[in-house]
Amino acid sequence: MVLEVKSLGLLEESLEVLEQSFQGMPAFEAKALGDRERDILLQVAERMQDNYPYPHPLYAGQMLKPPHPIARLAYMLSMWVNPNNHALDGGRASSALEKEAVAEIAEMFGWDKFLGHLTGGGTMANMEALWVSGRLHPGKRILASSMAHYTHGRISEVLQLPFTAVAADDQARMDMAALENELKKGDVGTVVVTLGTTGVGSVDPLHKVLELKKLYDFRVHVDSAYGGYFGLVDNLDDNAAIAYSKLDQVDSIVIDPHKHGLQPYGCGCILFSDASVGRFYKHDSPYTYFSSDDMHLGEITLECSRAGASAVALWATQKLLPLNRGGEFANGLADGRKAALELHKQLQDDPKYKTTFEPELDILIWAPDAKTTQEISQKSQALFDLAEKNHLHLALLELPLNLAKACWGDSVEYNSETVSCLRSTLMKPEHLEWIADIKRIMDESLAEI
Template sequence: MSFDRESLALLDEALAVLADGFRHLPDVPQTLDVAQLREPLLAAARRLQDNAPYHHPLYVGHMQKPPHPVARLAYTLTLWLNPNNHAYDGGRASSIMEQEAIGEIARMIGWTDSQGHLCGGGTLANFEALWVAREQHPGKAIAASSQAHYTHERLSGVLGVPFRSIAADAHGRMDAAALEDALQDGTIGTVVVTLGTTATGAVDPLGRILALRARHTFRIHVDAAYGGYFTLADNLDADTRQAFDCVAQADSLAIDPHKHGLQPYGCGCVLFRDPAVRHHYRHDSPYTYLSSDDPHLGEISLECSRPGAAAVALWATQRLLPLVPGGAFAQDLAAGRMAALALYHALAGDARFAPLFPPPLDIVVWAVRADIASQASLRARALHAAAREHDLHLALVTLPRAMLETCAPVRTWDTDTLTCLRACVMKPEHREWMDEILARLDTAAALVR
């Protein structure tokens, strides 16, 4: 597969526009020896061949989606200046572009007057939200589903806050009844609601959890690092749609533009419904915040130096593909979910496989049928390896028996967990490539049998 190189001509044109803004400065002699760059750059290219083809539609393993060409170009363009979005003094234009891009994400979820910024990724976005939650409810625990991302328990430990794991139902969603039981003793100050778990794409019942908040006092943080953009999709099932329609009532939200937002890695986002949370960040830097009375991004962020290039890339992408229902960006999300549903139905019609449940978003998980559980896990691992030999790249996930019994993949359970196969069908091209994906899966499965 060839990589796009035609767009590099646009980069040359954009660099000329950028340089024109600084034409009043004295020339600096160019000492760059391009010939010297050739060997290390080509050596790096050869080293990078030792990768799975993350950019290709036959890669459905993990949540790796190539950046949009405009994001690649805008990010690279900005590197000639390398602005730092910690303060306006270090990145004036890119800081304003970040605020504009963040405002569009906030409006996507229904917030018109909120507080937020970009950060290194979902882990740091969740960390900031849980840090604010600790400050708002000191001494109280953080609760999340047993299927929530492991980072919440880890970050609770970093923050010195107790963590409570809440049982999940057979579809991997937080069990609202179990949460209600846990809330009775009044020790929980924050509930993390996951809209799109990274294991199975499960969507917690946010509406029911909001109803519990009306009877108990706690913050709701929505971890939508993976699934947040699906609020724009027009083909969600009723339960999933209901959850996304409630997001504006949460207290904070994490979303990763470097997942479905078509950005390079290092682009996460945290948002707070109440802008007053900025007082928790209050600090002074006598040499940094000089050029504006408005809050610099570093004054409302735990991170200090942050790449302005990430903000420019996101801004340019959203200028090309606005975050609006029915737009091209939303249509691509819907296409990914359609591909995931096509994969699910094909697996459901194949006696060799046992898919868990229809995908709420675009992750599909299935077991390989066998007489006993341990054998099913072995077959899944073997199929994973065989598929890779046929250039079909899947992932593996280990799930508890309680989530698998309804799809009955085995006759006898000799283990409490089962290793299953997992596909992230998140590229727009996956819809057109599904026949090829299924053909390669069938070939690999025949070899394993």
């Protein structure tokens, strides 16, 4: 079986414990489900068959990592109560669990004083970071690498803040010379540093940005929605390792537990090193904050209703798999990176393929060998389609020509505006054991082109 179901017995046992909290109340039982509900649920199961096999190691395309079984169970368990972490009267227990879980994430970055909370995902978390930046530096520009997630430009537009994309170097990292040219203009409020771009997995040189901060007045926001946990591993290259070591010196950080953190969607997290930015969230509500004098999470978020289930699932996962260097969780991340490095090496040694830069995290980009970029794009699409028929699921990426030229030099004729390449996110620890199968299917599929 691909789907893990043996753990469902633990859910029933846990629900019996949860039921004890209602002892002493008048008897009440919701209407039992019957044949109609059964028929609809089976229809749902049939409709859900129209999916890629995300949990399987042969799914090696987009950044889709199955939640840990304990996260699924804890999430489902909490849904029998359905807590809302906007206010304590809607989610007392889950709010406490959120504060504890977020504090553990902050500690991973070296912060013991901070302001932070969970969000529905990285987009909302980044919006809060840039919203605070706009309050601190009204009207000043937001800068991010051209390889950064498109959400920063979109969010800046929503917030009516000017945005500029900074050129990337030949390793797909933010170019420091181009960044300083923008900083010299004197109108920059925030520089977004990406630790783990979602396209190619590149790590911007945070340490070099912090050196520029000594010369120019700007905030540093780190978007590590994808790559935030990799500071726990011990097999990073020098650029990535030193960048992660400087995270305690930035102004704000975004991380998505629903990516490498083994959580169900949606679970993002925003952290500010200066807790006093909470003043910008200050508001009053006539009905939601009456149950306690303690701080409600809704008083430090832009979102209102938020699933307390996300906090419950995250807390349970971090209790099982603490965020420690050298621990089981960190070793799983390291295995994904090992898998990416191993597949990159095998492709690099195989003349049938063209590789790009060595993976910095667990994403790699490559393409079938050909004489022109148009032909490479055509063969990449064909290999993508054939691999899927052979149960290997990859992804495609449009690589800018300047990055392609940096990798391939004059070995290719550049006769298109971009070049389609194949992309894999090897984020499951099991991928390391499946590299031989992945490469075999790729070779067999390529032979059919």
